[in-house]
Amino acid sequence: MAVTERLPLGRVAEEVRPEVELVTLTIDGRVVQVPAGITLLEAARLAGMRIPTLCHHPALPPEGACRVCLVEVEGRSNLVPSCQFPVADGLRVRTNSPVVREARRTVVELLLARHPHDCLGCVRNGSCELQELARQVGADPDRFQGQPSSVPVDDSSPALVRDPARCILCGRCVRACSLQAVGALGYAYRGLATTVGPAFSHRLAEVSCVACGQCASVCPVGAIVERDDTARVWEALADPARYVVVQVAPAVRASLGEALGLPPGTPVTGKLVTALRRLGFRQVFDTEFTADLTIVEEANEFLHRLAEGGPLPMFTSCSAGWVKFCEHFFPSRLPQVSTCKSPQQMMGALVKTYFAEVQQVDPDSIFSVSVMPCTAKKLEAARPEMGGGGRRDVDAVLTTRELARMIREAGLDLAALPEDRFDPPLGAATGAASVFGVTGGVMEAALRTVYEWVTGSELGTLEFAALRGWEGVREATIHLDGQRVRVAVVHGLGNAARFLRALEEGAPSPAEGPGQGRPYHFVEIMACPGGCVGGGGQPYALDPEVKRARAAVLYREDSSRRLRLSHRNPTVQWLYRHWLGEVGGEKAHRLLHTTYQPREPY
Amino acid sequence: MPVLPAECLEESDPRFARLDEVIERYGRNPSALIQVLHEAQKLFGYLPEQVQMRVARRLGLPVSHVFGVSTFYALFSLRPVGRHRIQVCMGTACYVKGGEQLLADLQERLGVGIGETTADGRFELQAARCLGCCGLSPVITVDGDVYAECKPRLLPAILKKYD
Ligand code: SF4
Ligand code: SF4
Ligand code: FES
Numbered sequence: 160m161a162v163t164e165r166l167p168l169g170r171v172a173e174e175v176r177p178e179v180e181l182v183t184l185t186i187d188g189r190v191v192q193v194p195a196g197i198t199l200l201e202a203a204r205l206a207g208m209r210i211p212t213l214c215h216h217p218a219l220p221p222e223g224a225c226r227v228c229l230v231e232v233e234g235r236s237n238l239v240p241s242c243q244f245p246v247a248d249g250l251r252v253r254t255n256s257p258v259v260r261e262a263r264r265t266v267v268e269l270l271l272a273r274h275p276h277d278c279l280g281c282v283r284n285g286s287c288e289l290q291e292l293a294r295q296v297g298a299d300p301d302r303f304q305g306q307p308s309s310v311p312v313d314d315s316s317p318a319l320v321r322d323p324a325r326c327i328l329c330g331r332c333v334r335a336c337s338l339q340a341v342g343a344l345g346y347a348y349r350g351l352a353t354t355v356g357p358a359f360s361h362r363l364a365e366v367s368c369v370a371c372g373q374c375a376s377v378c379p380v381g382a383i384v385e386r387d388d389t390a391r392v393w394e395a396l397a398d399p400a401r402y403v404v405v406q407v408a409p410a411v412r413a414s415l416g417e418a419l420g421l422p423p424g425t426p427v428t429g430k431l432v433t434a435l436r437r438l439g440f441r442q443v444f445d446t447e448f449t450a451d452l453t454i455v456e457e458a459n460e461f462l463h464r465l466a467e468g469g470p471l472p473m474f475t476s477c478s479a480g481w482v483k484f485c486e487h488f489f490p491s492r493l494p495q496v497s498t499c500k501s502p503q504q505m506m507g508a509l510v511k512t513y514f515a516e517v518q519q520v521d522p523d524s525i526f527s528v529s530v531m532p533c534t535a536k537k538l539e540a541a542r543p544e545m546g547g548g549g550r551r552d553v554d555a556v557l558t559t560r561e562l563a564r565m566i567r568e569a570g571l572d573l574a575a576l577p578e579d580r581f582d583p584p585l586g587a588a589t590g591a592a593s594v595f596g597v598t599g600g601v602m603e604a605a606l607r608t609v610y611e612w613v614t615g616s617e618l619g620t621l622e623f624a625a626l627r628g629w630e631g632v633r634e635a636t637i638h639l640d641g642q643r644v645r646v647a648v649v650h651g652l653g654n655a656a657r658f659l660r661a662l663e664e665g666a667p668s669p670a671e672g673p674g675q676g677r678p679y680h681f682v683e684i685m686a687c688p689g690g691c692v693g694g695g696g697q698p699y700a701l702d703p704e705v706k707r708a709r710a711a712v713l714y715r716e717d718s719s720r721r722l723r724l725s726h727r728n729p730t731v732q733w734l735y736r737h738w739l740g741e742v743g744g745e746k747a748h749r750l751l752h753t754t755y756q757p758r759e760p761y
Numbered sequence: 762m763p764v765l766p767a768e769c770l771e772e773s774d775p776r777f778a779r780l781d782e783v784i785e786r787y788g789r790n791p792s793a794l795i796q797v798l799h800e801a802q803k804l805f806g807y808l809p810e811q812v813q814m815r816v817a818r819r820l821g822l823p824v825s826h827v828f829g830v831s832t833f834y835a836l837f838s839l840r841p842v843g844r845h846r847i848q849v850c851m852g853t854a855c856y857v858k859g860g861e862q863l864l865a866d867l868q869e870r871l872g873v874g875i876g877e878t879t880a881d882g883r884f885e886l887q888a889a890r891c892l893g894c895c896g897l898s899p900v901i902t903v904d905g906d907v908y909a910e911c912k913p914r915l916l917p918a919i920l921k922k923y924d
Contacts, residue, residue, distance in 0.1 A: 176796055333825075342823025347832045358828035359810050368823075761814070 166518055184250040185586040199241035209253050211263060211295050213270075213288065213700055214329035215242040216377050217703055218688070219338065223470045224330045226266050227292065227607050230254045235576045238262055258757070260296070261279040267298040270327050271304035274380070281325070282564075286699055288379035289327060315364035317541040318534040319375055319383055326382035332374035339686070341655035343368040343482065343761075355742060366761040367487040370654065371480035371686045372534030372558075385534050387718075388555045389480055395526040395555070396439040403526045404442040406433050406506045406585070409450065410532040410596030410691035411559050413712035413725055418563030418698035419573045423758060424708030426716065429578025435564050436531075436579065443515075445581040446529065447493015447588030448504035450604070452734070454725035456751055457499045457601075458608040459743045462683055465644070472647075472662075472679040477501040479539035480686025480695075481685045484652050487658050488707040490757030500552075500656075502595065503529050503536055506547050507552025508750045513738055515719075517584075530562045530594070532694030535686060537609055544754055549686050558696025580607060587664065587730040590621075590717035597632065598650035599626040600692035602683040606637060606646065608726045613639045621723050627714075629689065634679070646681045651688040658682075771800040776804045777815065779899070784819045791820045798831055802881040805845050806882065843878040843885030845923040848902045852891025859912070863899055864888055866913040870920075 165751040186206045188229065193202040203210050214225040219240050229238040233251035238259060239254075252706070253259060271293060278284050293300065310323035328346070330526045333355060336344045357366040371537075375383045395401045436445045448573050463474050471487040475498040476482055485492055500508065507527050515522040527534065533556075539545065540553040556566070566573060580586065591607055592601030603623050610618050625635040626646075631654035634647040649658045662678065687693045692709035717723060740746045770777075780804040783800045787793035797820065801812050808831050817824040831837045849855075849864045864875070867886055871879050896901055897909030901919075908919055 241882075337823070337826075342825050344823030345823065345829040348832050358813070358824040569831050760818070 167170055176600055182246050182248045184246055184248065184252060186512075187251045187254055187705075192331065193246055196686060197246055199230055199232075199239070199244045199246060199250075200255065202246045202591060203230070203241060203252070203254050208299060210241050210254055212242055213292060213379060214331060215325070216331050216334075216605040217701060219331060219377065222334065223662075224328065225270070227296075228261055229262050229266070231256050231259050235299075239495060242322035255696065264296045264298050267293055267296050268300070268302040269305075271298060271300045272303035273307050274327060275307060275324055276730040282387065283599040284379035284383050284480060289661045290652035295381065306351075308354070310356070310360075313356070313362045314386065315362035316370060316386070316538070317364075318370035318386055319363060319368075319372060320386050321356065321363065321383050322381065323354060323356060324382075325380050327380055328353055329379060330355065331377040331379065332383055333568055336368075337375045339369070339373055339484075339652040340488070341367060341369055341652065344374060345488075346728045361761075364712050367758065369383060369480045369483040369652070369686065370535040370695075371429050371484075373687065374695075375534060376695050376697065376699065377642055381434050385558050385560065386537060387424065387561060388537070388557055389561050389568075391555050395436075398526075400524060401529065402511055402520050403440055404444060405440040405528045405530060406430060406446045406503070406510075407435070407530045407581075408446045408503065408532055408596065408691065409716075410694060410697070410709065411530050412563070412716075413596065413692060413709040414532065414559050414697050416573065418560060418564060421574060423700070423702075423705040426571060426711055426712045427634075428716070430573050430576040431581070433576040433579055434573060437571055438565060438569055440528070442582045442585075443579075444510070444585040445588050445592075446502045446506055446531075447592035447595070448581075448585045448728070449502040449509065450477075450592035451498055451589055451728040451731050452505055452751070453502050453511075454591060454604045454741055455600075455731060455735075456747060457497050458605050458726070460499060460606065460613065461609060461745070462612065463733035465642075465680065471475055472682045475593070475605075475683045476753075477601055477686060478686045479533065479695070481652065482632050483538065483653065484655065486502075486657065486755055486758045487760045492659065493755045493757060495624065496755060498595040498754070500545070500751055501536075501539060502592075503556070504539065504552050504753070505751050506585065507540070507545070508547075509734075510551060511546075511552065511642055511659040512750060513734070514585060519542040522550065526554050527552070527705050528557060530557045532557065532691045532697045533687075534558060534695040542753075544632055553683045559694075559698060560696060560721055563698065584734070586732050586738055587728060589725055589728045590723035591725045593713045593720070595714045595717035595726050596687075596691040598685050598750065599623070599628070599648040599683065600627055600713070601685075602646055602648050602681065604725055605681070605683075605726045609644075610637065610639065612726070613642075613725060622718075644680045645678065647681075648683045649680050650685040650690055652686050654688075655684050658684075730739050737755070762895060770805075779804055780812065781819065784816065789820055791822050793831055794820060794822065794827065795834070798827070800836060802837060807841050811841075819835075839871075841878045841882060844883055845904050846885045846887060848887045848889040848892065849892075849898045850890075850892040850898070850902075851888045852893075852895060852898075854895035855891075858899045860899040861915060863901060863911055863916070864915060870916065881919065884920070 181192045183193045191206050192204055200210055210228050216221050223240045223243040226240055227240045230241045231253040232239050257504050298299045308324050313321040325749040333344045341355055361594055395403050412428040412431055417423050432443050464471055474496045476499050491542050498606040508529050511525055538554040540556050546552045591604035607621055626633055626648050632649050638644050638647050649655050651704050689706040693706045780801055797816055801891050802808055805812055813825055815825045817827040850860055871884055873886050875888050892900055901908050901909055901911050
């Protein structure tokens, strides 16, 4: 009898239960103890075996659709998918027998039979999980010849492009979209005719897709990707008649490095600014500046609503995916959504008005680009109600992934670039703006300002512990000069849907106070799990820890700043005094606020 | 992937009210989806998009899920089926003895293509593989009734029997 190895339990154990029960099984001849309740796949990982997977994704429920993860279990006539098979005492498992290796290879070869082989022209070339898998199992791409899917490419959405010919039917996007409580995507038909996509072969723009991009961030291949706007941006950069400016969202500086070979959690703010200058942008602005501005406008709006008794709760409006979700699925809540434009759109509006004025540039010659962790921002920038006089606030939105491609294409070595700073005046920000990029951050930033405005005194600590963290819904009560204000933070649209349904059913009764029977006064909702650090335009990452590393960067940016309250941003103050007028005033309303429209669910 | 018919039912179509009753009867329970679709198909004859959307909304399911189920099971039809199904045998014997002409004649007479249903929902036309009665060729069947040694000139009389 072999010695029993107690495997380092690591994260798996923590996630299962603290007082975890152990089971003993044999994996490839080694007797090992692992926590009960995990799958063979996880047990094998603990034992140091990397069983290949494809439909499995750590952030999604298992589905067992692809059969790539097959293993042999003694006493069973068929191979079993390890991603679904629970561990049990006494199991004898072989993850690496000739039968297993051959079966896996055949499974992958069958997938390749219908998949196009033009990898060099695919945007996922180099980051494709199918490529990596084929390499891992040693697949022969030409062993089987299949009929490729003839369903046409769907580029109807301003945010995403679906190419069903590349789809390997793993169903990850279906699960991601259903976790988002949208369910725009599903399996249809059966057998060889199986497809994945919206019902009745509709295109994405015709259904209630909210453009969150969670599907794109889990698709292992190039079958759902962000709409590529790099060509339009290159073109503008090459055109001497255009004045090309760029703004960068907080969460991008915490993740861009990953896409260019740096470890997760590497802050690249200064190098990112240099890279953008070298790409040819005339001005490099910081979306954090308008995040501060958003807080000032939004905090003001909130205090008005609080004083006038509604409509409450007020929902934040910075997450474009959440806004579209609310329009489709909870249209009756639209009056409760803050009318503030998102920081991206506020920056866009200021660039073509304020900046054009002081810099004496013709606003029509300005090409305004933003770099966002988000695909829904592409949709937001294209909304007809954004902009004025037929002019878009923002002309092109690049995701973090697209910017990484441009930097690579330009031959810039990000790690080796010197640091630089954002351009004044739209480049100055406080720490409050940095935390915008993490779930809870907008609420935290808003409360810092609200508290000081109402009480006239500073908060003892600027960090709201109850609002940080990764629970799907978090809440807190703050005391504002004798008023109890209840706030909540929600991330991921599945959580948002549950939260709103509970509100509808008149869930927990409110703390006494000015809410007049309403359980919450102020609610932050972010469409993506984790907030912008987990945005649909962020570098691909299978490991859920990556999001936390990104969040840590933003929290550090905040705590290392001298100014950490949005309304203390001197440039914001200056802008109101000399150009915008009153907070929430006529000019501010015209430029910085927007409207919503109810839509049908599909 | 088959192209599905674009159908437009009136909101006031009384069958929608009956469908709603069915859904209520199942307590709007999403796990009753298959039964509800089954009854919807009895009401409408098939499962057009509007019906599937109605079912989806009232059961609180995404349409994509309902569509996944309705396209998975062969018992559901996504296109209208006729009250009477005409099959024209295209087996070798029938084909040689004029089956193809029968099919062409029927298409023209009914104004439909193969696999389609007439606008009034009366007939659905299908081309069949060998029906196994080659001695009687050419053969057509209507709702399973076999018409042997069929000629185009006999067709009007045959069709008249089915209303
Ligand atoms: S973008 Fe979001 S809502 Fe749209 S299909 Fe993808 S996951 Fe679903
Ligand atoms: S589109 Fe991508 S994620 Fe969705 S089923 Fe196809 S391969 Fe999987
Ligand atoms: S990874 Fe286990 S079945 Fe796909």
